[in-house]
Amino acid sequence: MSATTTDKYPNYSPGLEGVPAGISSISEIDSDRSSLQYRGYDVHDLAEQGSYEETAFLLIHGHLPTAAELADFNRLLGAEREVPEAVYTALAAMPKHTHPMDMIRTAYSILAPFDPDYTAPSTDHAANLRKAERIIAKGGTMVANGHRIRQGLAPLKPNPSHTTAQNLLYLMRGEEPDAKTLQVLDASLTLYAEHGFNASTFACRVTVSTLSDLYSGVVTGIGTLRGPLHGGANEEAIRMILEIGEPENAQAWIDDALATKKKIMGFGHREYKKGDSRAFYMSKVAKELGIEKGVTKYGQIADILEKTMAERKNIFPNVDFPASYAYYLLGLPIDLYTPIFVASRVAGYCAHAIEQLDHNRLIRPKQIYEGQENLAYVPVAER
Numbered sequence: 001m002s003a004t005t006t007d008k009y010p011n012y013s014p015g016l017e018g019v020p021a022g023i024s025s026i027s028e029i030d031s032d033r034s035s036l037q038y039r040g041y042d043v044h045d046l047a048e049q050g051s052y053e054e055t056a057f058l059l060i061h062g063h064l065p066t067a068a069e070l071a072d073f074n075r076l077l078g079a080e081r082e083v084p085e086a087v088y089t090a091l092a093a094m095p096k097h098t099h100p101m102d103m104i105r106t107a108y109s110i111l112a113p114f115d116p117d118y119t120a121p122s123t124d125h126a127a128n129l130r131k132a133e134r135i136i137a138k139g140g141t142m143v144a145n146g147h148r149i150r151q152g153l154a155p156l157k158p159n160p161s162h163t164t165a166q167n168l169l170y171l172m173r174g175e176e177p178d179a180k181t182l183q184v185l186d187a188s189l190t191l192y193a194e195h196g197f198n199a200s201t202f203a204c205r206v207t208v209s210t211l212s213d214l215y216s217g218v219v220t221g222i223g224t225l226r227g228p229l230h231g232g233a234n235e236e237a238i239r240m241i242l243e244i245g246e247p248e249n250a251q252a253w254i255d256d257a258l259a260t261k262k263k264i265m266g267f268g269h270r271e272y273k274k275g276d277s278r279a280f281y282m283s284k285v286a287k288e289l290g291i292e293k294g295v296t297k298y299g300q301i302a303d304i305l306e307k308t309m310a311e312r313k314n315i316f317p318n319v320d321f322p323a324s325y326a327y328y329l330l331g332l333p334i335d336l337y338t339p340i341f342v343a344s345r346v347a348g349y350c351a352h353a354i355e356q357l358d359h360n361r362l363i364r365p366k367q368i369y370e371g372q373e374n375l376a377y378v379p380v381a382e383r
């Protein structure tokens with residue numbers, strides 16, 4: 001950036017770091033206390049004592065459901081889990097090497113015109129809530145059945161009595177999951193559900209701020225979540241842990257990585273400089289899972305990386321780091337880690353899209369132009 005630009009725009013912040021870009025009452029990140037609340041409730045309480053469904057209801061409706069509201073919401077999600085055959089036909093037509101993030105992004109695109117509220121105005125609050133419920137209900141079905149399709153297996157019919165985590169695991173594997181797997185996946189879905197103006201949620205808000213619809217916002221969000229600096233980090237983190245392989249390799253690996261200025265995936269966060277509280281919680285869950293399964297080496301590798309990163313760089317793991325080896329211990333396919341994140345985060349996307357549309361102002365920031373000016377046009381034949 002040139003000196004003139006710095007003088008002209010003293011408040012310019014690359015990557016919009018620290019720039020307030022809107023008002024929201026959905027979640028509060030307290031960087032100093034490393035805490036996260038969804039609509040005033042600590043995420044730890046929701047992950048430990050609640051469920052993903054309660055969390056999704058809280059995010060889109062603004063309050064914790066009563067027992068009757070939760071029962072109705074669960075019934076509604078169960079009834080809405082199935083997706084039109086056209087979605088599966090489109091997924092089956094994608095090349096075999098397609099990343100499942102591209103499959104789930106495409107699946108939501110195909111789904112949009114099938115929504116009974118497709119033609120409702122984008123600012124119709126009640127229609128948007130109904131769309132949000134369908135978007136949340138169908139995410140796991142599309143991720144799991146997309147996984148079946150790419151393996152040459154037929155999609156399975158969702159069981160309407162299943163929760164979001166159960167639906168995902170049952171469709172993916174064709175059998176009922178065990179209680180521990182369900183508990184860990186459900187907690188991770190709760191922790192992944194929402195995180196303020198992160199890149200993908202912000203991108204979703206930008207999209208709907210043009211008065212575009214919720215599905216377009218979700219598709220934008222998924223495309224933005226895919227990158228390894230954001231949601232894609234959970235896949236990269238486990239690949240790194242597997243490359244390290246054994247705890248006795250970890251110290252030399254991290255020493256070398258830091259010496260060669262490698263980015264350590266699953267570490268660092270734009271908002272948390274003292275640690276991500278979700279990572280503390282998820283690490284505990286992942287390590288307990290390792291002990292239960294008799295596979296403690298990933299937790300040991302994690303300890304060495306965490307200690308070295310804290311001592312030498314003052315950088316701490318984000319939620320993607322422990323989620324990555326928890327998911328590995330659960331036997332989930334690595335390239336589904338970010339799509340599973342999507343199946344959860346759509347609740348946050350929808351809550352933000354609705355909030356944006358309820359109080360809309362087009363999001364259109366200013367650029368700083370540093371290119372050439374006033375050049376004389378030369379006809380192509382003379383260049």
Ligand SMILES: CC(=O)SCCNC(=O)CCNC(=O)[C@H](O)C(C)(C)COP(=O)(O)OP(=O)(O)OC[C@H]1O[C@@H](n2cnc3c(N)ncnc32)[C@H](O)[C@@H]1OP(=O)(O)O
Pocket residue numbers: 015228229230231233262263264265266267268269270271313315318319320
């Ligand atoms: C769900 C989520 O999306 S959580 C985030 C998931 N992403 C990752 O895990 C990818 C790895 N992490 C990162 O790339 C970064 O920490 C980000 C993108 C998440 C946050 O980045 P920013 O807030 O822009 O921090 P920034 O990149 O400016 O880092 C500050 C310093 O810490 C270093 N740093 C930050 N993260 C890491 C990391 N993971 N490994 C090594 N060094 C790091 C940077 O190199 C930089 O050092 P420098 O000042 O010497 O240049």
Ligand SMILES: O=C([O-])CC(=O)C(=O)O
Pocket residue numbers: 192194195196197198199230270271318319
């Ligand atoms: O907030 C961010 O920058 C990234 C994110 O989505 C999260 O940590 O859950």
